[in-house]
Amino acid sequence: MKKLYTLLFIAFALASCKKYQGNITEIHPVRYQVITSYASDNLGKVLPKARIELTITNIKTNVSQKYLTKSDGTFTIDSISPGVYDISASIKIPASDYTALTGETVTKEVVFNASEKAKIITVQDNQITALKLISGTTGPWVIKQIYYAGSNTTTGASFRDQFIEIYNNTDSVLYADSLYIAEAIGLQNFTASNVYRQSNSQYDWSKSQAMPSDIDANNGYIYTRALLMIPGTGKQHPVKAGESIVLAQTALNHKSPFTGTDGKTITARDPSLTIDLSGADFEAYYAPFLPKPLASDVDNPSVPNVEVLSYNGTDFILDNPGRMGYVIFKNKGQADIKTLPQYPFPTIAPPSANSDKYYQIPINFIIDGVEIQPNTASARVPKKLGASLDALYTYVPNGAYSSQSVIRKTETTINGRKILKDTNNSAEDFDFLPIAIPRGFK
Amino acid sequence: MKNFILYIFLISSSLSAFAQRRDMLNQSITNKLFSADSASVSAYEFAKSSPFYIKRLMPTNYNSLKIGQNFEKGNLMKAQDASTLKSTTLSTEGISQLGSISIWGQFSYNRIVEDSTSFSHQTRNNLANPYYFGSPKNLSYQRTLYNLKTLASKNILKNNLPIGLGADYRIGNHYSTNDPRGQVNDFQFNLIGTIGYNVTKELMIGAAYRYGYGLEKVNVAYKNSSLSQGYVIPEYNNYLINGYGEPEQYNTDRTVQSNQTRDGLDAYLTYENATLGSFNFSYQTSKEKQKFDYRTSLAITKYINFNLVSENYRLFWLKKISSNSLKVDINYKSNTGDNYINVYLANSYLYKNKSLGVQGHYSIIKNQFTHNIGLGLKKYQERRQDGIAGNDIRFNQLNYSLSYGINHQNKNNHNWGVSLTGLYNQCLDSDFSVLLANEGVFTRNVIYYDYAYNTTSKFGGNLTADYSIPMFKQIHAGIKAGVNYWRRDDLKDFGRVLTNAPGKDRFSSNISLNLYF
Numbered sequence: 001m002k003k004l005y006t007l008l009f010i011a012f013a014l015a016s017c018k019k020y021q022g023n024i025t026e027i028h029p030v031r032y033q034v035i036t037s038y039a040s041d042n043l044g045k046v047l048p049k050a051r052i053e054l055t056i057t058n059i060k061t062n063v064s065q066k067y068l069t070k071s072d073g074t075f076t077i078d079s080i081s082p083g084v085y086d087i088s089a090s091i092k093i094p095a096s097d098y099t100a101l102t103g104e105t106v107t108k109e110v111v112f113n114a115s116e117k118a119k120i121i122t123v124q125d126n127q128i129t130a131l132k133l134i135s136g137t138t139g140p141w142v143i144k145q146i147y148y149a150g151s152n153t154t155t156g157a158s159f160r161d162q163f164i165e166i167y168n169n170t171d172s173v174l175y176a177d178s179l180y181i182a183e184a185i186g187l188q189n190f191t192a193s194n195v196y197r198q199s200n201s202q203y204d205w206s207k208s209q210a211m212p213s214d215i216d217a218n219n220g221y222i223y224t225r226a227l228l229m230i231p232g233t234g235k236q237h238p239v240k241a242g243e244s245i246v247l248a249q250t251a252l253n254h255k256s257p258f259t260g261t262d263g264k265t266i267t268a269r270d271p272s273l274t275i276d277l278s279g280a281d282f283e284a285y286y287a288p289f290l291p292k293p294l295a296s297d298v299d300n301p302s303v304p305n306v307e308v309l310s311y312n313g314t315d316f317i318l319d320n321p322g323r324m325g326y327v328i329f330k331n332k333g334q335a336d337i338k339t340l341p342q343y344p345f346p347t348i349a350p351p352s353a354n355s356d357k358y359y360q361i362p363i364n365f366i367i368d369g370v371e372i373q374p375n376t377a378s379a380r381v382p383k384k385l386g387a388s389l390d391a392l393y394t395y396v397p398n399g400a401y402s403s404q405s406v407i408r409k410t411e412t413t414i415n416g417r418k419i420l421k422d423t424n425n426s427a428e429d430f431d432f433l434p435i436a437i438p439r440g441f442k
Numbered sequence: 443m444k445n446f447i448l449y450i451f452l453i454s455s456s457l458s459a460f461a462q463r464r465d466m467l468n469q470s471i472t473n474k475l476f477s478a479d480s481a482s483v484s485a486y487e488f489a490k491s492s493p494f495y496i497k498r499l500m501p502t503n504y505n506s507l508k509i510g511q512n513f514e515k516g517n518l519m520k521a522q523d524a525s526t527l528k529s530t531t532l533s534t535e536g537i538s539q540l541g542s543i544s545i546w547g548q549f550s551y552n553r554i555v556e557d558s559t560s561f562s563h564q565t566r567n568n569l570a571n572p573y574y575f576g577s578p579k580n581l582s583y584q585r586t587l588y589n590l591k592t593l594a595s596k597n598i599l600k601n602n603l604p605i606g607l608g609a610d611y612r613i614g615n616h617y618s619t620n621d622p623r624g625q626v627n628d629f630q631f632n633l634i635g636t637i638g639y640n641v642t643k644e645l646m647i648g649a650a651y652r653y654g655y656g657l658e659k660v661n662v663a664y665k666n667s668s669l670s671q672g673y674v675i676p677e678y679n680n681y682l683i684n685g686y687g688e689p690e691q692y693n694t695d696r697t698v699q700s701n702q703t704r705d706g707l708d709a710y711l712t713y714e715n716a717t718l719g720s721f722n723f724s725y726q727t728s729k730e731k732q733k734f735d736y737r738t739s740l741a742i743t744k745y746i747n748f749n750l751v752s753e754n755y756r757l758f759w760l761k762k763i764s765s766n767s768l769k770v771d772i773n774y775k776s777n778t779g780d781n782y783i784n785v786y787l788a789n790s791y792l793y794k795n796k797s798l799g800v801q802g803h804y805s806i807i808k809n810q811f812t813h814n815i816g817l818g819l820k821k822y823q824e825r826r827q828d829g830i831a832g833n834d835i836r837f838n839q840l841n842y843s844l845s846y847g848i849n850h851q852n853k854n855n856h857n858w859g860v861s862l863t864g865l866y867n868q869c870l871d872s873d874f875s876v877l878l879a880n881e882g883v884f885t886r887n888v889i890y891y892d893y894a895y896n897t898t899s900k901f902g903g904n905l906t907a908d909y910s911i912p913m914f915k916q917i918h919a920g921i922k923a924g925v926n927y928w929r930r931d932d933l934k935d936f937g938r939v940l941t942n943a944p945g946k947d948r949f950s951s952n953i954s955l956n957l958y959f
Contacts, residue, residue: 025829026788029877060690063882079877081687081830082786123786376693397676 029079049073059377088115113391136424139367147405147436148318156273177232182224184325186384201382207346242417248280251303260295284316320400322372392427405436473958481769493606505536510954517945524556563624581618606636630656650708662696685791687831704730719761790829816845902928
């Protein structure tokens with residue numbers, strides 16, 4: 001009997017000693033390489049590949065690191081955590097260097113960008129990402145500030161105080177007449193299965209109904225939802241160098257109560273959360289063509305209205321979470337923007353006859369573009385603007401209804417004129433304001 | 443389930459009440475003297491670990507009630523601890539004999555108010571917790587805990603086959619009173635069944651099976667709607683801490699549920715004779731599985747699994763030398779945890795700690811004085827590895843304690859006592875490997891901070907005094923007060939910039955009303 005108990009005791013003790021795991025984790029940081037090259041083979045032969053700045057941001061932790069490529073355009077990170085990253089590459093080539101290297105005369109530095117958004121780095125070692133650098137237009141006009149977030153829905157002005165500010169970034173007077181402002185539309189999720197998609201999860205516009213097959217529908221164009229135009233005959237709206245125009249959704253002082261079109265008073269209980277837009281240069285006034293206009297869309301007779309070519313909803317309401325691209329452009333040659341083709345979403349099922357259609361705007365018309373994305377990684381959506389317009393994206397850190405705006409950084413000041421940063425990468429070019437300030441600077 | 447828990451509660455309460463019904467003044471005085479004898483109290487505390495021991499190491503009758511208040515303040519603390527803490531405790535326990543059955547019961551209530559707690563929407567019970575929410579904002583946390591324990595033992599087959607049963611039920615509610623508001627509800631229920639055999643009059647062996655389960659539900663919300671619409675101030679951001687690396691911002695679906703099950707085996711061996719005293723060896727092992735998931739009315743999304751293996755070897759020696767007593771307690775414990783992340787289908791986090799401690803108490807009872815001399819030495823090592831982050835952090839500490847206490851009871855049975863303890867915590871060695879590329883708000887404020895805290899040496903002391911008198915012919919009532927102070931040495935330079943460093947010192951005090959009956 002004693003032996004039996006002794007045996008049982010020993011068996012108990014041994015069985016209990018069994019453990020589950022080893023001494024090192026199965027997952028570990030991995031080796032990862034970025035290879036950059038120029039999209040143009042000809043330029044790739046003469047332009048420098050060394051010291052291209054790589055920015056790698058973990059979109060879940062929001063921690064960023066910067067690296068510079070070696071002479072062959074590559075950079076290897078020995079240890080990077082598996083996860084989801086935004087990766088961008090950028091190089092600025094001074095005008096004199098660019099001219100000397102390529103023989104092409106340019107007057108200002110040329111910026112090349114490339115990016116990959118939401119790149120998944122898996123648990124496997126030795127992964128490689130190749131980025132193709134392309135240069136974008138750095139035009140005379142730039143989008144300076146976008147106040148898409150709006151202010152608090154109960155104590156602020158909600159979406160009513162939104163605006164976009166466009167800046168003359170040159171040293172001469174520019175005319176805003178016939179300048180177009182548009183929202184670039186695209187797919188707003190990564191999961192829809194009823195549409196044709198590209199590898200980056202965005203719509204495959206080439207599959208849209210009636211899309212010509214001989215054009216690069218995805219890379220040569222963008223597609224717009226709201227499309228507005230500054231009125232004028234050519235020289236009615238001069239904008240001095242270093243000055244801007246503000247396009248308001250509703251050009252009123254939102255800090256003060258005002259009477260809506262339904263006769264009710266509209267009040268922001270906490271005026272410090274909102275702004276005064278009564279001094280805006282233009283406003284979007286949708287009431288004339290809507291069967292049931294928004295009560296808050298009150299026309300300010302002293303502020304000219306923009307011309308509306310296409311619209312969405314009941315006012316020029318910018319997407320509060322920030323899931324749109326914004327572009328400004330002018331027509332080229334004799335192109336009549338109103339007659340540009342429009343296409344429906346590339347749904348797998350044929351679109352119905354009354355499906356919405358969206359203007360197709362050639363990339364080479366576009367002067368500047370800024371992509372906005374939500375502040376939280378999990379809410380982000382497929383990118384709408386290519387690297388030549390905006391390599392990555394920007395956002396206000398506090399998200400919707402936070403009173404914050406994204407604003408282009410000041411790069412330098414010459415004789416009192418501020419020159420804003422424009423490298424076609426809004427992740428680098430933009431900062432934010434805690435409370436939007438029309439005509440403010442950062 | 444609720445009815446079952448209520449039933450257990452009622453049974454346990456009635457047993458506990460029965461245990462406390464004996465009402466003799468002599469008994470209360472005996473119990474007070476027992477509480478002043480460190481070696482005997484240590485044996486009593488050791489016996490709470492299993493019903494196997496209660497007949498041998500607990501007195502036949504002992505009942506006490508304690509109402510206490512504790513206050514702590516100071517920034518010499520771990521990153522996720524509270525800089526100010528107030529707690530109120532009501533606890534009652536007792537052992538009695540119901541025929542041939544020995545029954546021990548305990549009920550305790552704790553109300554804790556923590557100030558300035560950050561990155562920690564969690565209970566304080568799951569130290570290896572691999573998956574929880576947190577934010578940089580300092581929060582005021584309120585915790586209410588109820589704990590009910592019972593142990594019962596009976597000798598059968600001519601006192602040769604002692605069998606025992608035990609239950610431990612704990613329920614807790616934890617919530618913060620400012621945004622981001624965490625709400626953590628948890629309960630734990632553990633059972634133990636033991637069986638022993640008297641091999642000889644001096645030698646007894648035994649074994650036990652343990653089974654338990656628990657549940658934690660966590661929710662983080664914002665009362666201020668302007669904060670919930672986005673993260674207006676970055677410190678209000680909610681983070682999901684998954685392992686021991688930089689967490690992800692997590693501002694949607696801020697709920698998580700953890701279901702826990704555990705089972706384990708104990709083995710016991712005791713040897714007792716008049717010459718050598720009482721030797722008690724126990725071995726406990728437990729395997730716990732924690733499953734973390736997100737639940738809606740539509741589906742359950744599995745996040746991670748966590749396995750925790752615990753082992754505990756303990757040798758407890760109690761020797762009576764005339765009226766004096768000697769206790770030596772040698773204890774080795776280890777906890778080993780590993781997670782499994784369903785997204786990666788692989789393990790990423792390892793948690794290990796182990797401690798080896800020796801404690802000795804010698805109690806001299808002479809001329810109405812009880813002198814307690816104590817000596818303790820404990821080696822503690824902890825290692826956390828986070829595979830995704832590439833973090834591997836280890837430290838190894840040695841804790842010393844030396845104490846002396848004196849207690850006197852006069853002929854009127856008035857009793858006073860004073861005890862002084864010196865404490866020293868020495869860091870022996872450590873390893874630090876954290877990828878600089880992942881340095882973010884959690885890495886700076888928690889990982890760096892805790893490494894700095896754990897690798898600096900600390901010294902401190904503890905002074906307690908108590909006074910008690912007989913009351914109402916049945917009770918011995920006393921007041922006990924204590925102060926505790928810790929101070930650290932210089933922080934170790936480990937090549938990282940500390941944006942938030944552990945404070946220089948921490949003070950705590952407590953006062954309690956103690957009744958023995």
